[in-house]
Amino acid sequence: MKKTILSILTILFLGLSTTFAADDKEIKIKTSAICEMCKERIERNLGLSKGVKESNLNLKDKVVTVKYNPDKTTPEAIKMTIINTGYDADGQIANQKAHNKLPECCRKTAAAH
Amino acid sequence: MAKYLTAGIFLLISLSLSAQRITGSVNEQIESNLKPITGANVYWSGTSQATATDTSGKFSIPRSAQSNLLVVSFVGFRNDTIKIGAESELQIVLQNDQTLGEVTVRGSSSSIDRLSPHQSEIITTRALAKAACCNLSESFETNASVSVSYSDAVTGSKQIQMLGLNGTYIQTNVENIPSIRGLASTFGLNFVPGTWIQSIDVGKGAGSVVNGYESMTGQINVELQKSDSREKLYLNTYVNNFGRAEINLNLAHQLNKKWSTGLLTHGSTLRNRIDKNGDGFLDLPLYTQYNAINRWKYQGEKVMAQFGVKALYEDRLGGQKDFKHEMRGTTQAYGFGARVNRYEFFSKVARLFPDQPYKGLGFIVNASVHDSKSYFGLNNYDGRQKTLYGNLIYQSIIGNTNHTYKTGLSYLLDNYNEQYRSISLKRNESVPGAFFEYTYNNLDKFVVVAGGRVDFHNLYGTQWTPRLHLKYKLTEQTILRASTGKGFRVSNPLAEYYGNLVSSRDVLFREAIRPEVSWNYGASVTQEFKIGNMSGNLIVDYYRTNFENQLVADLEDPRYIKFYNLPGKAYANSFQAEANITPIRRFELKLAYRLFDVKQTLKNNLDEPVLLPRMMVSRDRVLFNAGYSLPYDKWKFDFTVQWNGKKRIPYMGTMPEHHVPTDLPSTMAPSFYNLNAQITRTFPKWDVYLGGENLANFRQKNPIMGASEPFGQHFDAGMAWGPVVGRMIYAGIRYKIVR
Numbered sequence: 001m002k003k004t005i006l007s008i009l010t011i012l013f014l015g016l017s018t019t020f021a022a023d024d025k026e027i028k029i030k031t032s033a034i035c036e037m038c039k040e041r042i043e044r045n046l047g048l049s050k051g052v053k054e055s056n057l058n059l060k061d062k063v064v065t066v067k068y069n070p071d072k073t074t075p076e077a078i079k080m081t082i083i084n085t086g087y088d089a090d091g092q093i094a095n096q097k098a099h100n101k102l103p104e105c106c107r108k109t110a111a112a113h
Numbered sequence: 114m115a116k117y118l119t120a121g122i123f124l125l126i127s128l129s130l131s132a133q134r135i136t137g138s139v140n141e142q143i144e145s146n147l148k149p150i151t152g153a154n155v156y157w158s159g160t161s162q163a164t165a166t167d168t169s170g171k172f173s174i175p176r177s178a179q180s181n182l183l184v185v186s187f188v189g190f191r192n193d194t195i196k197i198g199a200e201s202e203l204q205i206v207l208q209n210d211q212t213l214g215e216v217t218v219r220g221s222s223s224s225i226d227r228l229s230p231h232q233s234e235i236i237t238t239r240a241l242a243k244a245a246c247c248n249l250s251e252s253f254e255t256n257a258s259v260s261v262s263y264s265d266a267v268t269g270s271k272q273i274q275m276l277g278l279n280g281t282y283i284q285t286n287v288e289n290i291p292s293i294r295g296l297a298s299t300f301g302l303n304f305v306p307g308t309w310i311q312s313i314d315v316g317k318g319a320g321s322v323v324n325g326y327e328s329m330t331g332q333i334n335v336e337l338q339k340s341d342s343r344e345k346l347y348l349n350t351y352v353n354n355f356g357r358a359e360i361n362l363n364l365a366h367q368l369n370k371k372w373s374t375g376l377l378t379h380g381s382t383l384r385n386r387i388d389k390n391g392d393g394f395l396d397l398p399l400y401t402q403y404n405a406i407n408r409w410k411y412q413g414e415k416v417m418a419q420f421g422v423k424a425l426y427e428d429r430l431g432g433q434k435d436f437k438h439e440m441r442g443t444t445q446a447y448g449f450g451a452r453v454n455r456y457e458f459f460s461k462v463a464r465l466f467p468d469q470p471y472k473g474l475g476f477i478v479n480a481s482v483h484d485s486k487s488y489f490g491l492n493n494y495d496g497r498q499k500t501l502y503g504n505l506i507y508q509s510i511i512g513n514t515n516h517t518y519k520t521g522l523s524y525l526l527d528n529y530n531e532q533y534r535s536i537s538l539k540r541n542e543s544v545p546g547a548f549f550e551y552t553y554n555n556l557d558k559f560v561v562v563a564g565g566r567v568d569f570h571n572l573y574g575t576q577w578t579p580r581l582h583l584k585y586k587l588t589e590q591t592i593l594r595a596s597t598g599k600g601f602r603v604s605n606p607l608a609e610y611y612g613n614l615v616s617s618r619d620v621l622f623r624e625a626i627r628p629e630v631s632w633n634y635g636a637s638v639t640q641e642f643k644i645g646n647m648s649g650n651l652i653v654d655y656y657r658t659n660f661e662n663q664l665v666a667d668l669e670d671p672r673y674i675k676f677y678n679l680p681g682k683a684y685a686n687s688f689q690a691e692a693n694i695t696p697i698r699r700f701e702l703k704l705a706y707r708l709f710d711v712k713q714t715l716k717n718n719l720d721e722p723v724l725l726p727r728m729m730v731s732r733d734r735v736l737f738n739a740g741y742s743l744p745y746d747k748w749k750f751d752f753t754v755q756w757n758g759k760k761r762i763p764y765m766g767t768m769p770e771h772h773v774p775t776d777l778p779s780t781m782a783p784s785f786y787n788l789n790a791q792i793t794r795t796f797p798k799w800d801v802y803l804g805g806e807n808l809a810n811f812r813q814k815n816p817i818m819g820a821s822e823p824f825g826q827h828f829d830a831g832m833a834w835g836p837v838v839g840r841m842i843y844a845g846i847r848y849k850i851v852r
Contacts, residue, residue, distance in 0.1 A: 049797075
């Protein structure tokens, strides 16, 4: 009984320790995000993609700051994720299909709000 | 994450209450000076009404009818949510967010409602995802106040307990419509699939009078997934090692700006015959359930309307391993079967007053038919309940929004028709009622809710139900609450003690059963604290429920189940201490201890009253939960241990034919642990989860008395006090398309 609890706790804490790995790189990418919903969508899709530790989009200057593990992903792959979410990334144009799927308020034609 | 909600708010309260707009300014603090923030978003939570601050940091927004929570957000600062009461001018100081990496909208998995005058806890979708399986009865696994109890070893029905008393004493509403009651109390919790649930609000102690007189120990309100939700499609599939398979599909579609429709569906089945303990009986009944809701919502400026239909079919088959449906009514094998059909119509219409957000008129109508047909060996039990419920609620203020009230009229029509062997129970209840609830709110610091209702019961006369709630915010971190109130309900003995019918016990109604009447008193302290980066809270509460009358289901004599009115006193004391700590970000710990002292007066064999501890109630219970997640919930780990103390179970020996002892000895069931764990991996559109329940593989030995002779005199499957099946491993996938 106690063994089971202990082993499960160990697994839990092992999970914890993996998050504090060093050697992360940071990259800043300019996007075409417009509103809070865009921010949420981009941050989530980046955050859940391989090798990405953290992503944070500043709606003031539309720049997303991404912390990633260079062994697992590349700046190109990160930009591709943004493009496939439906947004421009550093001048590269968004995937039109993905862009068309966005709600009206998040499309590039939407008025600032 | 409550700190985000309250940090750094300075409210300048102006008492000019006639203003229909909220105006104010948003600033940041630089040393001791305030600097205006330009372009901060100001919006009503959950609505599309939004504005932004101008170059001097000023904003103006009309009051919203749908929300009183004003959210102020600006990148680089912590979001602020302010509950707007009477004030019309605000000065908001946003706090600079030093930890910018985590500016994601992320609720913690369960939260204590700081604003409510009732002591309540909200279980969010996040907490529900901690235990993937399967329906409302299993949604409380990580909750300290509500626990799941085992009713019997054959039917597979699960019951919940709160404050040491059965779930039937909790008023369980689905979207504020009293729902799991009457005959549905047997399996009703299994009729709300987990993936349909958006959130659960658990309130301890006396409830609000607005929803009726039936709440005795607390109220649970379940909010289902909305038709205008951003999740267009949600598919969940689940399978476990016993062969239970489940599929849920939720669809939400916005037809146009005002209309939306939603469909919630569920299908599940278990076809495997499992008998791990080798007693010749199925550990779990075979079953199939189909369940669906379709609803429509209209959201206009002045009118909000919602209506829909629910339909449910469930078929269960249990008993001896080789029992087949065709053997029903014979002694070839002992069988249990239950077939439930339930249909429901509901509608809610609200008249809104966009210029007077505090005002509202709502009308709820609900009609349902619940039909169940069961058999236990050679005994048949059929029940049908038809219910019509209507509630008209008007809400407004007296002078200013410090004084608000809700008043209205209600009507309940309940028609019961039950037949168990030769016992026929028929009842027609027609109950018109009226209620009034006054709330005094002094800036959320001091809140009083005083309510009363009067109901004219056609069978039991006029019922008067007063209730009172107090909340006092001692400091920003300390909240005191107290409540008291009366509860009244008409019991349904056979539906509530359904599991005990799977036995050779004879059902005896010793007298006409009167309604149950109780008084509940309670008090609680909520203390929030911060040690370094570690935040947390500590909640201590005490509740006492006193019964003026209670339905007694006397199981002391193994030959009978005797129903009678309470011959003396009955009470339940509940003490609980709970600590929630977040030592580091995204890591949550919960530790709770609960003590019950529940006693009930029974009649011994000489008809003398004896006060005895209530059966099947553990005196002590400890709960520990740890949850950790990576950013965006990429990986989520969750682990729960429950320790359930000893509980009293009735005497199960043989009865001497000639000399029946006056007070029968009772037995104690041992304490046991229950371990659950789950891992979830999230992909942009998918979630995959793997988990286990009862990982310590604890099983009650011989949960069925006299299993070898089910048609004999000593057969009793209603004495299950622990898990009947062992370790359960499950896995599943969730797929979502978000708008």
